Every structure is written in C-alpha cells, then in structure tokens.
Amino acid sequence: MDSLVTRWMARQQQQGYHLCLMLEGSHEASQPLLAGRDLSRYCKLYSETDAAQLASSGPLILLLEQMNEPALIDLLQHPESNWGWLFSLSAADLAGATRHWRDRLLVGPTGQRALYRIHDNRTLARALLHLSKEHWPVYLGPLVSVCYWHEGRWHQSENPAPGDYSAPDPAPWLDTPNPQAEAILHANILRYLLAEHSEDLAALVEFQDPKVWLSQILEQARTWQWRSPEQLAFLVVRRLEGTIRSSVIHWPPRAGETPEVHFDRVVEQWHREVGNGE
Numbered sequence: 001m002d003s004l005v006t007r008w009m010a011r012q013q014q015q016g017y018h019l020c021l022m023l024e025g026s027h028e029a030s031q032p033l034l035a036g037r038d039l040s041r042y043c044k045l046y047s048e049t050d051a052a053q054l055a056s057s058g059p060l061i062l063l064l065e066q067m068n069e070p071a072l073i074d075l076l077q078h079p080e081s082n083w084g085w086l087f088s089l090s091a092a093d094l095a096g097a098t099r100h101w102r103d104r105l106l107v108g109p110t111g112q113r114a115l116y117r118i119h120d121n122r123t124l125a126r127a128l129l130h131l132s133k134e135h136w137p138v139y140l141g142p143l144v145s146v147c148y149w150h151e152g153r154w155h156q157s158e159n160p161a162p163g164d165y166s167a168p169d170p171a172p173w174l175d176t177p178n179p180q181a182e183a184i185l186h187a188n189i190l191r192y193l194l195a196e197h198s199e200d201l202a203a204l205v206e207f208q209d210p211k212v213w214l215s216q217i218l219e220q221a222r223t224w225q226w227r228s229p230e231q232l233a234f235l236v237v238r239r240l241e242g243t244i245r246s247s248v249i250h251w252p253p254r255a256g257e258t259p260e261v262h263f264d265r266v267v268e269q270w271h272r273e274v275g276n277g278e
Contacts, residue, residue: 059119079149100141125150
C-alpha cells in the first residue's frame with residue numbers, strides 16, 4: 001500500500017478527524033463493507049433525491065472505523081480501478097456531508113438534468129485542479145481533507161475553510177474541462193448510429209472510416225458553433241443520410257447568419273426536401 005495514503009489516514013486520526021469513504025455503489029467492495037454496518041455509519045447518496053430510483057446501485061458514503069477491514073485494504077491496494085476517494089470530517093456525522101453532495105448532485109435545466117459524478121476520483125481531481133483555492137470551500141463543504149488517486153499516484157488536498165455552504169449558481173466546477181469528453185462523445189454517437197441508423201452506417205463503412213467521418217462532422221459543428229444535443233443530432237444524422245444518398249441541402253452558413261439562424265434555415269430546408277420527396 002502506498003505510504004502517502006497510510007500517512008494521510010494516520011495524520012487525520014491523530015488530529016481527531018473521522019475518516020470516510022466515497023465509494024462507487026456498484027463496486028464489488030460495497031457488499032462486504034456494508035455487511036454488519038449500522039445504518040448511521042453509511043448512506044446511499046442518491047436516496048432522498050430525484051435520482052432515488054438509482055440509490056441501490058448508486059454511490060455510498062461510509063464512516064471508517066476499522067482500518068483493517070479486508071475490503072478497504074483491497075481498495076487501497078488497487079486505486080487504479082477508480083473506485084472513489086477518501087475524506088475526513090471533524091465529527092462522526094455523515095448528515096452534513098451527505099446534504100452537501102446531494103445539493104450538488106443534479107446539474108442542468110429541469111427536464112434535462114444529469115448526475116454529477118462526484119464519486120469518481122477523476123472528477124474530484126480535475127475539479128480541484130481547475131478551481132481556484134477560493135472556490136475549494138464551497139466545493140468541498142464540511143470535508144476537512146481529501147485523499148484521492150490521480151494520474152498514477154495518490155494526492156491529498158486540504159480544505160482551507162470547512163463549513164456549510166450553499167451551492168452557487170452557476171457552479172464553477174461544472175466548467176471543469178474533461179480530457180475524455182471528445183472520446184466519450186464520439187463513442188456515444190457511434191453507438192447511437194449503430195442502434196438507430198445501422199443500415200446507413202454500414203453503407204458508410206464501405207467507402208469511409210466512420211470514426212474519421214465523425215471527426216470531420218464534429219469539427220464542422222465546432223466551426224458553426226452548433227453545440228446543443230438537438231443541433232449535433234440533426235447534423236450527424238442528416239449528414240450521414242446525405243453522404244449515402246444525394247441531397248440538395250445547402251449546409252454552409254450564409255453571410256451574416258448567426259449559428260441559430262443558420263441551424264433553423266438548414267432544418268427548414270431539410271423539411272422541404274423531405275416533403276418534396278414524398
């Protein structure tokens with residue numbers, strides 16, 4: 001086990017703090033760690049939120065009392081599996097930490113809300129690297145210190161002012177760049193095309209690499225400033241159709257067109273073409 005994490009744990013205990021574990025709920029360690037644990041010593045993060053239906057498989061917050069639990073030792077010996085992270089509290093009470101993260105859990109407008117993956121150590125690490133130190137307290141709330149695995153080694157960060165803070169709107173940590181965002185977007189789009197437009201995708205494969213084609217389409221979206229899911233879906237699907245079959249749509253923007261006017265004009269043109277073809 002890495003000496004940094006063991007030193008961090010020992011130091012937190014020496015200072016009278018209580019150790020806690022933020023754990024991915026579907027991890028195999030969750031069952032042995034929950035077995036025999038009193039309900040006051042852990043909580044399911046998604047419970048009592050709009051994501052309550054996912055609570056049984058969602059992330060867990062646990063108070064750690066026995067550092068020799070086999071499941072905990074195994075986690076610490078295999079941090080590269082990105083199972084979560086460790087933190088300390090000034091009191092052995094999970095209520096404040098749970099409330100803090102639940103207030104920051106759901107992001108985005110009503111109807112399009114998504115879950116913020118705070119249980120992922122990579123999410124935590126990227127946010128702390130991105131945020132200025134003045135924003136750390138409102139991000140970490142009552143957490144005194146955190147210890148997490150990132151880029152091949154353990155790191156620790158101290159909260160400059162632990163306390164109870166309201167979630168700001170907009171939250172600065174939601175602007176944290178994700179180096180995997182482009183790869184994730186590519187994979188999700190290709191999965192969608194395979195499921196919903198498999199014949200056109202198969203036809204494309206015969207004369208072009210779909211990954212190369214998709215990279216070109218997404219570069220076009222960036223150039224045109226088409227960023228919304230609706231705009232991306234329309235561009236990808238209709239350009240795929242146009243690549244396989246003839247199309248008379250004038251795709252490039254015209255002089256003076258804003259991204260919104262450009263998009264609306266192309267959609268209207270596509271509807272006219274579809275209507276004329278029927």
